[in-house]
Amino acid sequence: MSNQRTVDAVVIGAGFGGIYAMQKLANEQGLDVVGFDLADGPGGTWYWNRYPGALSDSEGYVYQYFFDKDLYQDTTWKNTYLTQPEILSYLEGVVDRFDLRKHFRFGTGIVSSHYIDADNEWELTTDSGDTIRSTYVVNAVGLLAAVNLPDVPGRDSFEGRLVHTARWPEDLNLAGKRVAVIGTGSTGQQFATAAASQVAELGVHVRTPQYSVPVGLRAMRDGEVEQYHADFEKTRDTVFSSALGFGIDEVERSLWDFTDEERQEIFAKAWEQGGGFRFMFSTFGNLASDEDANLVAGEFIKDRIREIVKDPETARKIMPEGLHARRPLCDNGFYEIFNLPHVEAVNISETPIDEITQSGIRTSDGKHREYDVIVFATGFDAVDGNYRRMDLTGRNGVQINETWGTDPQSYLGVTTAGFPNWFMVLGPKGPFCNLPSAIETQVEFISDLIAHARQADVATIEPSTDAEERWSEVCRDLAKGSVFGKVDSWVFGANIPGKKPSVLFYLGGLSAMKEILAEEVEAGYPNLISQGPRESSDKGLDRALVNQ
Ligand code: FAD
Ligand code: NA7
Numbered sequence: 001m002s003n004q005r006t007v008d009a010v011v012i013g014a015g016f017g018g019i020y021a022m023q024k025l026a027n028e029q030g031l032d033v034v035g036f037d038l039a040d041g042p043g044g045t046w047y048w049n050r051y052p053g054a055l056s057d058s059e060g061y062v063y064q065y066f067f068d069k070d071l072y073q074d075t076t077w078k079n080t081y082l083t084q085p086e087i088l089s090y091l092e093g094v095v096d097r098f099d100l101r102k103h104f105r106f107g108t109g110i111v112s113s114h115y116i117d118a119d120n121e122w123e124l125t126t127d128s129g130d131t132i133r134s135t136y137v138v139n140a141v142g143l144l145a146a147v148n149l150p151d152v153p154g155r156d157s158f159e160g161r162l163v164h165t166a167r168w169p170e171d172l173n174l175a176g177k178r179v180a181v182i183g184t185g186s187t188g189q190q191f192a193t194a195a196a197s198q199v200a201e202l203g204v205h206v207r208t209p210q211y212s213v214p215v216g217l218r219a220m221r222d223g224e225v226e227q228y229h230a231d232f233e234k235t236r237d238t239v240f241s242s243a244l245g246f247g248i249d250e251v252e253r254s255l256w257d258f259t260d261e262e263r264q265e266i267f268a269k270a271w272e273q274g275g276g277f278r279f280m281f282s283t284f285g286n287l288a289s290d291e292d293a294n295l296v297a298g299e300f301i302k303d304r305i306r307e308i309v310k311d312p313e314t315a316r317k318i319m320p321e322g323l324h325a326r327r328p329l330c331d332n333g334f335y336e337i338f339n340l341p342h343v344e345a346v347n348i349s350e351t352p353i354d355e356i357t358q359s360g361i362r363t364s365d366g367k368h369r370e371y372d373v374i375v376f377a378t379g380f381d382a383v384d385g386n387y388r389r390m391d392l393t394g395r396n397g398v399q400i401n402e403t404w405g406t407d408p409q410s411y412l413g414v415t416t417a418g419f420p421n422w423f424m425v426l427g428p429k430g431p432f433c434n435l436p437s438a439i440e441t442q443v444e445f446i447s448d449l450i451a452h453a454r455q456a457d458v459a460t461i462e463p464s465t466d467a468e469e470r471w472s473e474v475c476r477d478l479a480k481g482s483v484f485g486k487v488d489s490w491v492f493g494a495n496i497p498g499k500k501p502s503v504l505f506y507l508g509g510l511s512a513m514k515e516i517l518a519e520e521v522e523a524g525y526p527n528l529i530s531q532g533p534r535e536s537s538d539k540g541l542d543r544a545l546v547n548q
Contacts, residue, residue, distance in 0.1 A: 006133040010124055011035040012110050015044015017140030017425035017439045019091060022100045024447035035104040042095045044142055046087040050168040053194025054084035057276055057330055058434045061228045062247040066236040067440055073229040081217050112391035113137055120459055136450055140425040146385030148378050148496060154355035164376045165191055174198045177372040180205060180361055188377030189334040196337040203369055205346045209320040211301045215330035216274015243509030245434035248278045252285035255293040267300040276328030294483050298324040308335040317347040325483040327491055382490035383504040384408040384428050394419035406500035411463030411471050411527060414442050420462040429475045431513040432505040445517045458529050467527035478507040
């Protein structure tokens with residue numbers, strides 16, 4: 001790459017988002033596009049998260065693209081949920097099917113993106129010092145991709161293997177090893193459940209126990225995948241016209257309209273069928289909004305934990321408390337592993353980790369446990385993390401951190417004021433749902449917007465700060481009505497020391513988001529394209545305000 005190269009568009013990231021953005025911009029629009037990913041190949045999340053047990057918690061029939069019927073009908077899957085190797089292989093197949101590999105430079109990170117005001121262009125620098133100029137930048141840098149590796153005292157002194165689940169090394173064989181896992185979110189639970197059958201000893205370090213229900217993993221039945229293929233249009237329409245895109249029934253009925261016995265029956269059926277989102281959104285319509293109803297659901301799960309975990313003291317150590325209001329979790333036998341003699345629950349809110357030593361972990365009760373491997377399943381600096389990790393400046397050299405402060409902004413989750421011709425896939429204040437479906441929706445919006453701007457000879461796509469502020473207000477108001485903001489988790493940026501919690505998602509649902517985007521398009525992008533002095537319009541926001 002030479003210093004002089006100028007392209008139409010740069011795509012950063014080669015996960016679901018970057019791959020589809022490349023397909024739209026390079027293949028469909030015929031633009032000159034270069035893609036970059038730090039990873040040595042495509043896949044994004046599924047390139048990096050190779051830890052034992054890594055599994056989707058969206059079902060296989062919705063955790064894929066819907067933009068191409070032939071692709072959907074040529075895709076088969078073995079079980080109700082998808083393992084990491086299956087998803088990685090699917091995404092690699094998509095890249096090859098659409099001949100996209102030639103557009104990407106893998107193993108190459110973008111360290112800075114600067115808007116050059118005088119030229120109305122972006123200048124990007126790679127980690128090897130190359131620069132490239134581009135009219136448009138599409139960031140598909142992932143919302144669960146900026147690794148959180150907490151600075152536990154002594155961390156770097158450990159002489160065994162210390163790994164983060166999202167940077168899993170291929171050569172790490174856990175067989176017969178003494179293994180500690182720190183963290184019991186979705187990842188920690190998946191890892192611990194899978195590792196329990198491989199390792200000699202497993203110390204599960206639990207800080208905040210979480211509610212989890214069975215995932216319901218089972219083999220696809222004869223003819224089931226073929227039926228999904230045949231029902232392509234129906235499934236696609238169901239997914240995109242739903243709030244969550246998970247392919248589950250989204251019920252409205254209130255828990256309070258049922259007797260205790262009926263509630264137990266409904267919860268038991270969902271428990272049997274499996275799926276975290278199903279348990280929360282297909283049982284009753286008010287678990288995510290009504291704290292008391294939510295607590296009833298929590299009690300049901302606590303009863304199951306008491307039944308499953310034989311030793312009451314162990315059950316106590318992993319027992320969740322309070323609202324069931326993090327991203328709903330599901331597992332493939334997590335609670336059951338605590339009945340195994342070589343699996344120990346270490347509650348590190350009761351006995352915090354004092355230090356990691358050369359050979360293990362010392363907790364505040366003075367106990368030193370020896371380990372060969374320590375696994376950090378400590379999650380991500382979610383949503384805005386990867387933007388803040390770049391040297392990123394917009395108009396007049398203003399840094400993204402300065403623009404966003406502690407509350408990352410966007411208009412409709414895809415653009416932000418002061419950053420012209422610069423787009424985000426799954427940026428802050430985008431929809432909270434099955435993410436490949438959100439990605440398709442956003443990439444199509446971005447691609448159509450770029451096509452429109454080029455055709456209409458519009459030099460600059462950028463939201464007004466006013467439109468952005470009103471979008472924030474929509475997101476804030478929706479968050480107020482949800483239990484999710486009432487507990488600390490990555491969903492509200494409340495999992496990273498020093499990060500101030502903020503509203504990171506639009507909780508109005510995928511279908512409503514789609515309608516809002518469509519209105520913006522139909523109205524001629526009034527909040528994104530200005531001819532002459534910028535005036536903001538309410539048009540694209542009408543639907544959002546109506547839906548509140
Ligand atoms: P990613 O797949 O995260 O890809 C982003 C890419 O950008 C990465 O490869 C990264 O290397 C690259 N990148 C970032 N910054 C730079 C830079 N500066 N320079 C170069 N490259 C850069 N979602 C669901 O809806 N359902 C699920 O079941 C589900 N399961 C999940 C399980 C796990 C273990 C994890 C971690 C996430 C899961 N998710 C799930 C969320 C998942 O991240 C999304 O579904 C989806 O894969 C996101 O795709 P993406 O392309 O937006 O980002
Ligand atoms: P999560 O859900 O953020 O979980 C991280 C876990 O790590 C959680 O149990 C945390 O405890 C724990 N953690 C984080 N920092 C520390 C420190 N410093 N010490 C001890 N324990 C710590 O991340 P996941 O990867 O599991 O899941 C993220 C999403 O990716 C998930 O929803 C899926 O969509 C895929 P805490 O709860 O903060 O007390």
